Amino acid sequence: MPSTRDLAAELGIARNTVLQVYEQLAEEGYVHAGVGRGTYVEDIRQDLLESVEDGAEGEPVAAQLEAKHDLSRRGRRLVSSLGFSNRQAGAFMPGVPDVREFPLKTWSRIQNRQWRSGPWDLMRYAPAGGYGPLRQAISDYLGSVRSVRSTAQQVVMTTGIHQGIDVAARLLCDPGDTVWVEEPAYWGVRNLLTSLGLRLVPIRVDEEGIWPGEAERVRPPRLIVVAPSHQYPLGMVMSLARRHMLLDYARQVSCWILEDDYDSEFRYNMRPLSSLQGMDEAGRVLYAGSFSKTLCPGLRVGFLVVPQALAGAFADSVAELYREGNMMTHAVLADFIREGHLGSHIRRMRRRYAERRACLIEEIHRHFGDALDVVGGETGLHLILALPDGVDDTLVVRDALQQGVVTRALSAYYAERANARPGLLLGYAGTTPDEIRPAFDTLARVVGAYL
Amino acid sequence: MPSTRDLAAELGIARNTVLQVYEQLAEEGYVHAGVGRGTYVEDIRQDLLESVEDGAEGEPVAAQLEAKHDLSRRGRRLVSSLGFSNRQAGAFMPGVPDVREFPLKTWSRIQNRQWRSGPWDLMRYAPAGGYGPLRQAISDYLGSVRSVRSTAQQVVMTTGIHQGIDVAARLLCDPGDTVWVEEPAYWGVRNLLTSLGLRLVPIRVDEEGIWPGEAERVRPPRLIVVAPSHQYPLGMVMSLARRHMLLDYARQVSCWILEDDYDSEFRYNMRPLSSLQGMDEAGRVLYAGSFSKTLCPGLRVGFLVVPQALAGAFADSVAELYREGNMMTHAVLADFIREGHLGSHIRRMRRRYAERRACLIEEIHRHFGDALDVVGGETGLHLILALPDGVDDTLVVRDALQQGVVTRALSAYYAERANARPGLLLGYAGTTPDEIRPAFDTLARVVGAYL
Incomplete structure (x- = not known):
């Protein structure tokens, strides 16, 4: 390379500028320079591959490579x-x-109050288990409304049900272990568990909830994932007898139960049932919840309540695996709960959703009389419009979507095609009666073409 | 059970109240009732375990159970x-x-502006890949400051480096596959990958960066995780020659490289180097970044930039596996970047951190002269104070912590004890010079006792 003095003169620029450029090139490895010895271009053609082509271990490298695809299995x-x-x-x-x-107004008011005070500690990574005052607020809240028995130390903050199941599966199950999931179930849980290398066994549900057959019972799983308050998507509540059976079984075979307390807050004809966790005397139940349905999904705030013996391992592992934070949101939520806003918001929404549910059921009856059954409408944010056997519900969903109406095919929630029943999941929570009526007129025309 | 009429009379309460209680009990499965047939207590003693004790498949159930521990391996x-x-x-x-x-003021101003407009769509689950305008802002920003070549579609929002590595490992590696990690490396990455069932091979680094030996090169991994801009924790920058070798190797053996562009923003003597991704002609590099160091960890906003061929799979899988949201934060950040606030904040902090770094180095020299080496202080938010061979750095860390000074032992970052060198990681970014001086006085006394 020319000397810095020569190049500066040739280009008519300051020598300092050239020096900085040479230093940058040296730092990036394009040139090397020694004091008083000039600057030389680096040989950057060294080849890491010199020995790859041979293969040292018998198996030809080419064969190893051909087995590779872009994505893993x-x-x-x-x-x-x-x-x-x-x-x-x-x-x-x-x-x-x-x-x-x-x-939004209440939330913003609390948020502004907290931000004014210079919330520096809330801007760091979260400590193990999450923001302490929120863990306490959740423990208190769940004790009073869900009969969950916990201390704040047993409450481990997550970003939602997915992360709760993810950490439970990693801490409690090794690749190849068996997990029972309800049949049908939320597809997200199935995909999450499968991607962790677990073997899923779908267990049928009847009107009382999950009901493992004898062939399944003799091969105990490591983990059972259930939604006793509101089976997803069918919507039934697990019976008390079934709850006792499940708890006894888990205790005797030493497996774990993950209770997804889905939509327990939204029941229209009576108070919510108490939780499975609250009935558990053997410490086998992990209770998972979130604020995605009670407040909004975008918050990404959920939690696990784990048995005392697991509390430290779960709190530490969430901190280690996910490096969570988001405590600015957690601090607002803690005050929001403690000041009673969560309870009153849920009560208000329960009334609102009950109106919408009634409106949808009225529309169904107006269009179809008793020709189509409504399933699972007593709780939650959706109901199922059952379709006659033989109807391909995925085609109905496709046609409805073309008309701008979103539904989901019940059959898609089954792991095994042979178990699948046709139907449409209809969410009513996010729509007002004024939106429900014209949308259902459209949907009824689409469905009618398949009857 | 007594009739509702009798019980209401007996207790002196309204019959409606008793009816509601009976309905609740029936719903929970404690009783069953038929119209005009009275209400009866349910038999809830059915036993799911009836057939467990036998074991159907040869292996005694008891033996299956004894192998179970509370946590997985x-x-x-x-x-x-x-x-x-x-x-x-x-x-x-x-x-x-x-x-x-x-x-905080700039951030709050943007946040309040957005919240005033009723940001309902930002409160839902995020679409595949995340909030579009933020993906675009990041693509533009990385193109100009990091030579990253991407479209917005290649930018997939995550909650940070951990989630980026998590989804990459699931989509690109099956349990049992080999991953190369630098030796030493950030322990969080090692623990995360191990918990996904992957086999880690620690690859030594020299002053030019990662340097696989022949025995390692003939067994290509599925994935290589490197931090070329700032090796963590040693702090060196990967040389250009090493970058070319790594890219050629990945292309020829069809493995993937995950580039953790750690602390690239904070270099004190020259401009940041361009990214490995920007040199990649074969589409083998995934670039991972976050705003944890440039803004604050609590935000939980990070991203992957993936090759075009993988963009759809990654965007969809993040949505499926983690059900992300947090778009209220994403929308603020998008404006924050587009309005130039990120760039000026980083420039401001670079000057601030350079002062603190200089102060710490001055303190080191004042106490120890040239007796102890300072390693990796040119970039990042920390430097390493090397300790003489034979010193147990974990004991130094323990003693310093007892005096209220936080450090980390360099040896703890090595996967294999035989490779470990003793030293102390000293972060200076979070401390002012007024905090650095007395803390280092304390630390120097602790270290002195081991020399």
């Missing part, structure tokens, strides 16, 4: 069984609350 | 190798920025 499986939708609003998107009713 | 391994700390502030916590310098 579990990656290909995941991508070919995606269930999520980018569409998150409108009639009749199931599984979402009405975010337009989010108490 | 990978869970026990994780819990026994935790690296995180609940302490996240004070001299000399490494790996954290000074959150007290977070531009």
